[in-house]
Amino acid sequence: MSNNDATQGKKPALNIHEYLAELDDIPGTRIYTAARARKGYWINQFAMSLMKAENRARFKADERAYLDEWNISEAAKEALLARDYNRLLDLGGNVYFLSKLFSSDGLPFAEAVSTMTDMTWPEYRQMMLDGGRSAEGNRSIKANLAAAAANKGAN
Amino acid sequence: MARITAGVGSSHVPLLGVAVDQGKSDDDYFGPIFKGYEWTRKWEANTQPDVVILVYNDHASAFDANIIPTFAIGCGDHYKSADEGWGPRAVPDVEGHADLAWHIAQSLILDEFDMTIINEMDVDHGLTVPLSMMFGQPAKWPVKVVPLAVNVVTYPVPSGNRCWALGEAIKRAVESFPEDLNVQIWGTGGMSHQLQGPRAGLLNREWDNKFLDALIGDSDAARWIPHIEYLRETGSEGIEMVMWLIMRGALGRETRLLHRHYHIPCSNTAIGHIVLEPVD
Ligand SMILES: [Fe+2]
Numbered sequence: 326m327s328n329n330d331a332t333q334g335k336k337p338a339l340n341i342h343e344y345l346a347e348l349d350d351i352p353g354t355r356i357y358t359a360a361r362a363r364k365g366y367w368i369n370q371f372a373m374s375l376m377k378a379e380n381r382a383r384f385k386a387d388e389r390a391y392l393d394e395w396n397i398s399e400a401a402k403e404a405l406l407a408r409d410y411n412r413l414l415d416l417g418g419n420v421y422f423l424s425k426l427f428s429s430d431g432l433p434f435a436e437a438v439s440t441m442t443d444m445t446w447p448e449y450r451q452m453m454l455d456g457g458r459s460a461e462g463n464r465s466i467k468a469n470l471a472a473a474a475a476n477k478g479a480n
Numbered sequence: 481m482a483r484i485t486a487g488v489g490s491s492h493v494p495l496l497g498v499a500v501d502q503g504k505s506d507d508d509y510f511g512p513i514f515k516g517y518e519w520t521r522k523w524e525a526n527t528q529p530d531v532v533i534l535v536y537n538d539h540a541s542a543f544d545a546n547i548i549p550t551f552a553i554g555c556g557d558h559y560k561s562a563d564e565g566w567g568p569r570a571v572p573d574v575e576g577h578a579d580l581a582w583h584i585a586q587s588l589i590l591d592e593f594d595m596t597i598i599n600e601m602d603v604d605h606g607l608t609v610p611l612s613m614m615f616g617q618p619a620k621w622p623v624k625v626v627p628l629a630v631n632v633v634t635y636p637v638p639s640g641n642r643c644w645a646l647g648e649a650i651k652r653a654v655e656s657f658p659e660d661l662n663v664q665i666w667g668t669g670g671m672s673h674q675l676q677g678p679r680a681g682l683l684n685r686e687w688d689n690k691f692l693d694a695l696i697g698d699s700d701a702a703r704w705i706p707h708i709e710y711l712r713e714t715g716s717e718g719i720e721m722v723m724w725l726i727m728r729g730a731l732g733r734e735t736r737l738l739h740r741h742y743h744i745p746c747s748n749t750a751i752g753h754i755v756l757e758p759v760d
Contacts, residue, residue: 353679457683
């Protein structure tokens with residue numbers, strides 16, 4: 326909102342390469358870009374299939390066998406079996422699709438989200454009650470690296 | 481002539497639907513959230529809109545990874561509540577307004593917004609939670625709804641400017657509908673939240689409130705906020721706030737504040753709510 330172009334009512338010029346590079350400059354975050362959507366397509370479609378009760382039942386009866394019906398890499402199958410959600414984000418999973426797996430497991434959404442952080446579920450819940458995670462120090466990987474380097478120089 | 485008489489912004493956190501459905505909206509956790517909607521419930525009962533154009537996003541319910549419409553408009557007569565993995569919410573079916581929806585769809589396409597038209601779909605918490613927040617638990621929803629679904633999941637999502645301009649085009653479309661209709665437009669989603677990765681749980685009270693400020697009055701600065709600012713300041717899912725700009729754009733040059741509410745947290749999310757009317 327402090328954008329100068331904004332106050333002048335101009336449409337800012339946009340370069341797709343710069344746009345995409347910025348999306349990857351956020352700490353602890355995997356923005357669901359087209360590249361990730363392509364990579365994770367079958368992970369997400371698998372997760373989507375769990376919205377049907379009969380598929381959930383078949384998956385629960387034999388997770389590995391159900392996963393073997395899908396065009397999913399071995400790495401992704403292992404991550405799905407382990408419920409390693411950060412790994413799944415790297416492999417192109419998206420949280421709204423993966424949430425079908427949370428609900429198949431009977432796991433509340435926020436609790437499943439907490440497994441992607443370095444906190445336990447009670448710690449995470451308390452952080453939210455205390456006002457959530459601050460944006461301070463969490464905005465930019467590059468800015469954090471620059472600050473760390475400057476700090477090192479100062480010492 | 482149909483007119484857009486007001487705009488409403490609201491978060492659409494699924495847990496709020498659970499709170500309503502399970503009668504928990506007065507408890508210690510949810511009470512402060514729902515208190516901020518009491519004003520609006522009375523106001524809605526008094527103003528009695530005929531139709532709500534409800535801007536929301538589908539969360540992998542009606543649309544899977546296969547087809548990703550940037551802007552889709554529901555032109556059907558009715559919509560059922562989606563099964564999001566727990567069974568569908570026990571809320572009334574949503575009644576559409578096919579005449580108005582088709583009129584808006586045609587007008588928008590002629591106005592160079594290339595809409596996707598949906599005849600049949602289920603609607604998820606993105607659409608039904610705001611209805612519950614504004615109307616409680618009636619046997620039948622007191623309004624007809626034109627669902628307007630926006631892709632805010634797969635990047636690139638539409639720019640703030642494009643969303644604002646779509647709102648402006650919706651205003652023109654509504655005003656060329658011959659029937660006398662009292663139409664509201666709701667922008668839903670947000671406010672700050674991040675549901676993924678080690679940075680999950682990010683909230684930003686200060687930025688959210690600046691965003692609410694920016695919707696009031698005659699400034700259009702908010703349309704120029706770049707995606708990266710939402711993402712850095714409000715978390716990866718904070719991008720849903722671009723949907724509020726469709727609502728704001730549809731209110732015309734200037735708005736007046738009728739009601740405002742903000743609360744942290746609800747589950748992973750900051751709750752924001754605003755009621756605006758156009759100043760002619
Ligand atoms: Fe949402």
